[in-house]
Amino acid sequence: MKLGCLNHVGVATPSIEQSLELYRTLFSAEPHGAPFDLPAQGVRVCFIDTPNSQIELIEPLGPDSPIAKFLEKNPLGGQHHICFEVPDIHAARAEFEAKGARVLGEPRLGAHGTLVFFVHPKDMGGMLTEIMEAPAH
Amino acid sequence: MKLGCLNHVGVATPSIEQSLELYRTLFSAEPHGAPFDLPAQGVRVCFIDTPNSQIELIEPLGPDSPIAKFLEKNPLGGQHHICFEVPDIHAARAEFEAKGARVLGEPRLGAHGTLVFFVHPKDMGGMLTEIMEAPAH
Numbered sequence: 298m299k300l301g302c303l304n305h306v307g308v309a310t311p312s313i314e315q316s317l318e319l320y321r322t323l324f325s326a327e328p329h330g331a332p333f334d335l336p337a338q339g340v341r342v343c344f345i346d347t348p349n350s351q352i353e354l355i356e357p358l359g360p361d362s363p364i365a366k367f368l369e370k371n372p373l374g375g376q377h378h379i380c381f382e383v384p385d386i387h388a389a390r391a392e393f394e395a396k397g398a399r400v401l402g403e404p405r406l407g408a409h410g411t412l413v414f415f416v417h418p419k420d421m422g423g424m425l426t427e428i429m430e431a432p433a434h
Numbered sequence: 435m436k437l438g439c440l441n442h443v444g445v446a447t448p449s450i451e452q453s454l455e456l457y458r459t460l461f462s463a464e465p466h467g468a469p470f471d472l473p474a475q476g477v478r479v480c481f482i483d484t485p486n487s488q489i490e491l492i493e494p495l496g497p498d499s500p501i502a503k504f505l506e507k508n509p510l511g512g513q514h515h516i517c518f519e520v521p522d523i524h525a526a527r528a529e530f531e532a533k534g535a536r537v538l539g540e541p542r543l544g545a546h547g548t549l550v551f552f553v554h555p556k557d558m559g560g561m562l563t564e565i566m567e568a569p570a571h
Binding site for chain 2: 299309325393
């Protein structure tokens with residue numbers, strides 16, 4: 298497997314609205330579409346385009362959200378994960394597992410409508426890593 | 435100012451060699467050139483290319499390195515900063531300061547040979563942010 302595009306950096310925030318205001322003020326950046334809920338992942342998300350990649354703002358959907366603990370430790374928010382594209386999610390998963398990297402759960406539908414999985418930070422140099430099947434475009 | 439390219443994600447590591455081994459094993463990724471020291475920033479760095487961006491592995495040059503504290507808290511390493519390009523570093527600095535974002539120190543030579551500065555994480559949603567004059571290429 299080759300290192301694919303850096304699809305996005307996931308940035309946790311206590312408030313997508315406040316973060317959007319920040320990106321608007323400092324970078325004249327507008328969101329790529331309105332924020333939307335991803336209940337299966339317990340987060341509300343909103344993307345901001347850079348010319349070559351994206352920032353994914355993620356806000357907890359409730360107190361049990363998987364990013365709630367991160368925000369307890371980092372109340373202002375911060376970099377939460379990084380996402381690389383692969384051509385085939387199932388092949389990628391098999392390859393990661395064969396190489397001893399712990400894959401967290403079954404591939405599931407991600408924010409871009411393709412399947413994703415996460416790799417345990419302990420097997421990726423401390424970095425929570427999302428692996429995402431590249432969208433068809 | 436418009437949001438420029440996501441030039442790289444800065445990933446702190448206790449050992450660039452170990453991280454390179456990890457990227458080699460999991461992603462068949464090779465470094466973009468050999469690691470090199472950036473004494474002015476107290477770090478040793480090495481880039482890994484993705485098709486659209488880069489990962490900047492950063493290892494402390496000594497116990498006083500600005501990333502030493504980060505590694506104390508995150509012994510395995512992890513996402514340390516994010517870097518966006520701007521066309522003009524001095525104009526960007528003036529604009530950030532005019533908008534109340536704290537710029538950390540004078541622009542200085544970065545790992546890509548152009549001037550960079552950092553913005554205080556408290557003014558960037560908890561995310562240490564490097565602003566880099568885009569290379570001429």
